[in-house]
Amino acid sequence: MIVKQIPVFISLLIISCTRSEKGVESINITNAGSTSLSPKDYVNWVKDNKNGLKKDKKIEDLIFTVQYKPIDYVICMEERSDEIADSTIKKKTKELEGMEYIDFKIEVASGQGELLKHNLSDRAEYKDRVNYFAYKMQQDIQLVEGLDTIPCSLSHFERAYDVAPYSSFVLGFASNPSYKGNKTFVYHDQIFKKGIIQFEFQEKDFQSIPKLETNEK
């Protein structure tokens, strides 16, 4: 009788071990919001796809990537130091608050050539693309927060010329501090005709954002 129960016991043990591992993982995620990280670790955390603030999507020959940038992340990227004074953070936060920041990147999946010249039909089309990315693209970008659609109010096109197979865009949206739910980034691709590109940032991922370690100076 006891011998017969051994496999059942072993199975239960395996299941409970698996569950406890998952349990540890979920505790880490839940507590991430209350942990403090150094600027270097903070930047790595935000850039890690697993944490939900960076997402990408391949559609045929192109890869679209979005990086949601918490204000502390923007400060870390500007300061480029692993020790940032508390006063600097407070000052910079005041300058940056009121907006939400997202980096958007369009990349040729093969990793070759310049995005602006990708599948180009003529020289005039190249100029049209530069003009569109520099001045008109932000009309086709929105951030949806619940029932509110927030237009893109800041757009900066970073040209890579022939040095990289992608183009990057620094985007800004008026923030609504009272909104706490999921946020959807929406871009309707007018150049490569890939349709509406969407990325959803989830509330749980915003809550998991760690705190930035500061130096009391």
Place this chain on the structure above:
Amino acid sequence: MFGHKTHSFLIIVLFIIVMGYITFSYIEKPKTAYIFIPEVFEKFELKKDLEHKFLNTKNVRQKVLDSLAMQLRLLATKLDQEKIITKENETLYNNAREDFYKKRQTFEEDNKQLSREYDNEILTQLNQYVKDYGQENNYKYIYGNDNNGSLMYAEENLNISKEIIKYINKKYKGVK
């Protein structure tokens, strides 16, 4: 004693045959499925979103046409009421009429072009997401049934349209 040994031997042989059959059928049989394209296309959220955008654009264009048609009707009424139609008014009416017909033709062509563009955009994403689903779930083939005879028969249990609809909509929304 001899009978017991034979019995054990037969069980082992039978076990090997069964295991061999299972392994062989697992290795040899490619994982396949099919989707009913019209259903997947209709229930794809991108299709709904682009349809909404298309109708908005079409309605704006229609309003422009309605306004031009109204102006044309007013001019026609004015001409009807005049006892002697001046050359100037006649030219004004003819120009307005020509402008209306040109605009109507341009808008019709633009609407067709936009509809084609949106259909292509839907198919581009649909194809990509079905490919992603196939790769993630180790399918050798996913066939598309669009009722045109390209897929004449398949067992209903191979129809993965519902799973695909759920998957492609998650992918489109950027949740996955």
